Amino acid sequence: MNKNYHPIIGMEIHVELKTASKMFCGCKNDPFGAPKPNIYTCPVCLGLPGALPVPNRKAVEWCIILGLALNCDIPLFSKFDRKNYFYPDLPKGYQISQYDQPFAVGGYLNITSGKEKKRIGITRVHLEEDTGKLMHATVDGKKVSLIDFNRSGVPLVEIVTEPDLRSSEEARIFLKKLHQIIRYLEISDADMEKGTMRLEPNISVSEVSKSRAGELPPYKVEVKNINSFSFAKKAIDYEVNRHIAILETGSLPEQETRGWDEKKGITFSQRSKEEAQDYRYFPEPDIPPIRWQKSQINSFKSQIPELPDRKLTRFIKEYVLSEYDAVILTDEKAVAAYFEKAAISKTVPAKTITNWIINKKADIKKLSPEELVKLIQSKSQVSSMPDKELEEIISKIISSNPKAVADYRAGKETAMMFLLGQVMRETRGRADANTTRKILETKLK
Amino acid sequence: MITDKTIKEIHSGLKRRDYSCVEIIEETYKNIEKYDSEINSAITVLDKKSVLKKAKAIDAEHKVSDLLCGIPFVLKDAYVTRGIRTTCASNVLADYIPQYNATVYKKLNDLGAVLIGKMNQDAWGHGGSTENTDFAPTHNPWDLTRVAGGSSGGPAAALAGRMSVFAIGEDTGGSIRNPAAWCNITGLKVSYGRVSRYGSIAYASSFDTVGPMGKTAEDCAIILERIAGKDPYDATSSLNPVPTYTASLDKTLKGKKIALPKDLLGKGLDPEIKNAILEAAEKFNFLGVAVEEVSMPIFDYGLAVYYVIAPCETSSNLARYDGIRYGNDRSNFTEETMRRIMIGTYALSAGYYDAFYRKAQKARTLFIKAYQDILSKFDAILMPVNPTPPTVIGELIGDPLQNLLADFYTVTQNPVGVPSLAVPCGFTKNKLPIGMQLIGKMFTEEILLNIGHQYQLVTDWHKKKPEMIS
Incomplete structure (x- = not known):
């Protein structure tokens, strides 16, 4: 121009x-x-x-x-x-x-x-x-x-x-x-x-x-x-x-x-x-x-709900959110209210709820805030599968990936990441990463 | 004739079975057939058979619980009536059949009052002689060569001709009082907001009032009690409680004070009317009222205020008749109506608004003050309704300026909003009726009706009827 x-x-x-x-x-x-x-x-x-x-x-x-x-x-x-x-x-x-x-x-x-x-x-x-x-x-x-x-x-x-x-x-x-x-x-x-x-x-x-x-x-x-x-x-x-x-x-x-x-x-x-x-x-x-x-006029004033600017500032402060996240959450009043209902229980960190709403696109129209919290809890449970089953899967991965095993034993750290990834894939994410790593390290000693 | 009687008398007769509702209705139709070809008070007369059916039903039940039950009445054709042609005396609405009922009609209908006809008027209320009508002028039953007054000329002539027992008129600048005075009947212009305007085809919305017309002040009190009050469909209708007007009619007038603006009884006023007003003042003295002379110099500006604001509002109110929805286009407006639309449009236009509309509104405030000043010291102001006796047909409609001047005494009350009762108070040597008006504070119809009733107890002007009605 x-x-x-x-x-x-x-x-x-x-x-x-x-x-x-x-x-x-x-x-x-x-x-x-x-x-x-x-x-x-x-x-x-x-x-x-x-x-x-x-x-x-x-x-x-x-x-x-x-x-x-x-x-x-x-x-x-x-x-x-x-x-x-x-x-x-x-x-x-x-x-x-x-x-x-x-x-x-x-x-x-x-x-x-x-x-x-x-x-x-x-x-x-x-x-x-x-x-x-x-x-x-x-x-x-x-x-x-x-x-x-x-x-x-x-x-x-x-x-x-x-x-x-x-x-x-x-x-x-x-x-x-x-x-x-x-x-x-x-x-x-x-x-x-x-x-x-x-x-x-x-x-x-x-x-x-x-x-x-x-x-x-x-x-x-x-x-x-x-x-x-x-x-x-x-x-x-x-x-x-x-x-x-x-x-x-x-x-x-x-x-x-x-x-x-x-x-x-x-x-x-x-x-x-x-x-x-x-x-x-x-x-x-x-x-x-x-x-x-x-x-x-004063009574009309009292009927005004918390407006986006104020809500944004409060979200950042109260839930320790980034401005980026807070902007998205407060864009629509219904989404903001949904987030607050989910966050109020404090059973799941606000950041995690934000992540589910913004990045994982949780279906907030079908899930109630309470249901969302339960879902997050169930998904993030540590080692949600029996140890025995996990050990069997790990043994299977070790035996079917001889090259990665050899690489790891030769000192290649990336090979561990590869094996870990294979286990996670096999368990469809149900395994806890730390536990799996510890078992892998023990078995490959 | 049954229709010579007051509402109360007819009601008693119905209760005693002196006569039936059917007989009353038959009498009104008989009079319509006999006289209305000459008087032309009605635009639409309701189908006799269906009206009689209603009368028979009332007789069969013999309830007549309400004073108005079984009493025939007519409406100025400015009130919409579901399924019954409503023209406002204009060819623009020549074939218009409304889809809903005006509140005032609904109230009366619910009480069992029996509608007989939709009456002639000046089209849209534009006039004071019922000559500005597309349905031929209404003739005065007291002298068929003369006008009945207007704009509610049809209803007034119908009452004088005993074609109905009471009527609902509409007053924007004298439209109830003027024909009432010229036809020797009693008519009340109510306080603005006293009666719902819903369903009253608008002339000038801030002046329009819906009011009763009858043979006596008592009749008007009975009707007003039943039609007044807040209407959820009219935001300008008042929450002011509705008194039992009839309960105050018998109060003595001793101690009451009436103002007589002597400066308004000078130039332009017919001497016979002046004398009648002064005689009425004496009568009030006789009744124990203190009548004192006052002056209202502001009256000189009344017509100017009225004839700026009313055309402004009417130019807007008539915009809806655009030729798209009501069949007949705007070329069907009469010259007088076109004149008012043009004047109003001009006065509201950019560059003229301040000089005309705004200035007139400021003057309106001065009128409110002038009336307040006098009415804070008096119960009512007494003055004539018309400057002259009824004019010969063709006289006013042919002279637009004279037509406006005829409204001199009646146009200032509407911009102020105050109520005014028109009461018969004498006759000229030529046997033409003379009326006076009593103007009161806002919402003091009770006092005006009391004064009017007491006056009618000691006079019999209101009992006289035209020679042709025998």
């Missing part, structure tokens, strides 16, 4: 919450698991005349908890707003969202990129509703557009960062960490393939001297339809190079929204600044504003 330029990247991330019901009605929130289209619908999420939204308390709480986990302030006053625009998947003609007074503001997330530690600002975390889903199909030979409202009104959290990211790799690391925290909070599957987590990078490129002076470029490009961390990285790289090429000619890239074509690995223009919509936001009159007591 051209060293005279800095990428300036901010992220917008949408996450569908996995509450039991939808954001503003009692319909089941399971658009991906629905056996048929339009079955989880009601007057509210279909936007029928006269229907009114009633906010889902759980969704609001989870949005606040996510905000707190991202070190945000929770303003004591918040409200919903209407974002007005037309699209066939939006049955009311407006989306209930939050405009100028979101649930959470001014947070940050620390990331480690290479050896550098960085703080990425979180501008805001707000709550809104998802839209229905359009499908373009051919029915009876006619090209038609179909609408599935199962997803209409599913709670959606939007996280917006400051333009603090300076490379596609930083963006990838940030996104992975955010994903991990969301999974830890157990508020969303954050599954990008299912679209329950969606990424929209905002990219611009600045001359180094200007970005050092804290000046932001006079344009930005938003990229949509990205459904993996690696695509996000690729799209950012593609855009950064495209912008640099334009800047090198002395022009300024156009402010626009672009889409990501994963097959071609390129972005393409979707909507220019001139076509940008005026959403005519105004306070949602159907939902009273939300006022919090400080005590309520």
Whole structure:
């Protein structure tokens, strides 16, 4: 990359919450698991005349908890707003969202990129509703557009960062960490393939001297339809190079929204600044504003589980693990919990359990932590076979390997290792290495 | 006529078996057949056979456990009714059959009240004369050349025409009170949040209220007791406990204080209406109420506040009628509705929001303060409902600005949220009804209904009915 330029990247991330019901009605929130289209619908999420939204308390709480986990302030006053625009998947003609007074503001997330530690600002975390889903199909030979409202009104959290990211790799690391925290909070599957987590990078490129002076470029490009961390990285790289090429000619890239074509690995223009919509936001009159007591915010804070950073530090200290092992163990909350349950008995060293989980790929879905501990114990039992049987096998190995025996007697230490290996192979690892070695040495004297 | 009687009287008659539920229903249908071709109060009249079937079932059980059981009623066509066409008086919804019931309808239906029809109105509530309707204007039973008022003109005219015993109207800026006053019936605009709006097709969500219309304050009290309260389907419905409104009706008015804003009785107010209001004030004096003059200069800004915020909200509320789902597209909106959508869209647009929407919301706060200031010292404020008697058909709809001015007295209570009871208080020389309104603090419907009832005990304006209804 051209060293005279800095990428300036901010992220917008949408996450569908996995509450039991939808954001503003009692319909089941399971658009991906629905056996048929339009079955989880009601007057509210279909936007029928006269229907009114009633906010889902759980969704609001989870949005606040996510905000707190991202070190945000929770303003004591918040409200919903209407974002007005037309699209066939939006049955009311407006989306209930939050405009100028979101649930959470001014947070940050620390990331480690290479050896550098960085703080990425979180501008805001707000709550809104998802839209229905359009499908373009051919029915009876006619090209038609179909609408599935199962997803209409599913709670959606939007996280917006400051333009603090300076490379596609930083963006990838940030996104992975955010994903991990969301999974830890157990508020969303954050599954990008299912679209329950969606990424929209905002990219611009600045001359180094200007970005050092804290000046932001006079344009930005938003990229949509990205459904993996690696695509996000690729799209950012593609855009950064495209912008640099334009800047090198002395022009300024156009402010626009672009889409990501994963097959071609390129972005393409979707909507220019001139076509940008005026959403005519105004306070949602159907939902009273939300006022919090400080005590309520504190109670939300107490609901936040131990997050990955803290767990990592604790694992290293408490279980004397390497950072490498601890990172892998704490990557997913369920694995970390599994490890701790197994390690708590202290009958098997934590390091051994780590080894079984990470290297031996123990099937933690089928084995309970207790069962894993028993398995490790049985496998590592000293001389788990009768001495007599072991002696017979050793005699057999000695007689069938005259050359190695001769080598050993001639002083070649490696021959002992060979014989030892043969015994282990014959006993399928059941023999204790030390015992076997002692017997071998006695017999070959 | 049975339908001349109050709800309580009819209920007693049903219990005594003076007449059956079937007879009451037959009477309402008879009056509809006789008068509604001229009045045009109904958009949809329910199939008589199936309604009578329900009446027969009520007679057979002879339970009439509730005051409203077996009592016929009508709904403004803004309330969705499962399986019954609901148009909001717009061609956009000309063939719309809802899939669910409005909470207010469900409550009344569960009590055994009998729905007769879905009534005419200004489309989407956009108007004060029931002329802005795609189903032809409603004519005033007191003078068929004149309007019934609006937007709940159909329900008001139906009550005056004895085609129903009570009605549920909807008031966003006078839509219950205005036609009530012009048709000589009693109507209550409730405190915002008092009655669930679920299933009420939205005009301006932060102003819309669901309220009773009847012949008397007592009727309104009986209905309100049964439709008020928190609804899990309406986040703006209030948790405030629902009083037994009827229990307070007989309280004496001695010691009560009523404010009379004299500055609102000047320019633009018909002298006959002014006199009727002053006479009502004297009547209150007679009842032991202290009536004191106050001034409300802020009223000059009322229409401006209302006609910015209401169009903003309606421009958003009507966005769902996009031509994709309800059959008829947006070209079916009337000119008046298009005007309100355009004004609202403009006022919310980038660059205009602060100058219009935000400023209007700030002024709204000033109105809340102005009402609080007076209502902290008084039990109610007395003022006219309409500046003029009912207008001749074509007069208002042909003059959009005059149409707005007609709402002068009724548009400021909705942005504030306070309740207001419209009560008949006289007639012009030409025998056109005059109404007054009594405005109270939030959630003091109890006091307003008490005042209205005591007034009706010593007056008989509310007992008069149009000459054509014999």
